[in-house]
Amino acid sequence: xxxxxxxxxxxxxxxxxxxxxxxxxxxxxxxxxxxxxxxxxxxxxxxxxxxxxxxxxxxxxxxxxxxxxxxxxxxxxxxxxxxxxxxxxxxxxxxxxxxxxxxxxxxxx
Numbered sequence: 001x002x003x004x005x006x007x008x009x010x011x012x013x014x015x016x017x018x019x020x021x022x023x024x025x026x027x028x029x030x031x032x033x034x035x036x037x038x039x040x041x042x043x044x045x046x047x048x049x050x051x052x053x054x055x056x057x058x059x060x061x062x063x064x065x066x067x068x069x070x071x072x073x074x075x076x077x078x079x080x081x082x083x084x085x086x087x088x089x090x091x092x093x094x095x096x097x098x099x100x101x102x103x104x105x106x107x108x109x
Contacts, residue, residue: 003109006031006038007091013104014092020109033086038093040083046093049100052078055090062087 003021005028007014021028031038046055052075057063062085073081082088094101094109101108 002027002029002096004029004031004095006033006042006089006093006095008033008087011091016104016106017092017094017109020106033089033091037083037086038089040079042093042095043079043082045095046100046102047075047079050102052082054102055082055093056088057090060088 003026005014005017005021007017007030009015009032018028018030043055056078058069063069066085066088068081068088090102092101092103094105096109099108
């Protein structure tokens, strides 16, 4: 069974997820968000399960740099921003068939 992991190589939780699956010999497809953004369809899939707020990393440097602390956008605008600025995402985003997780969730993986 393949697992898709969205994240960045510098993110400790993403590295932990990749190591977790590697140790269990699970094939992974890693999507580096610095090189390629997640598709709108993928983001919508995660937001339907967890809500858009759960996908936003409010402690990220990019969140601060864009001055989004005081932003009051609707879900559609947040999804657009997350597609344009993938470094705003809480990582790792892990998809295994229909199972989805946001952040480090070893107990679910």
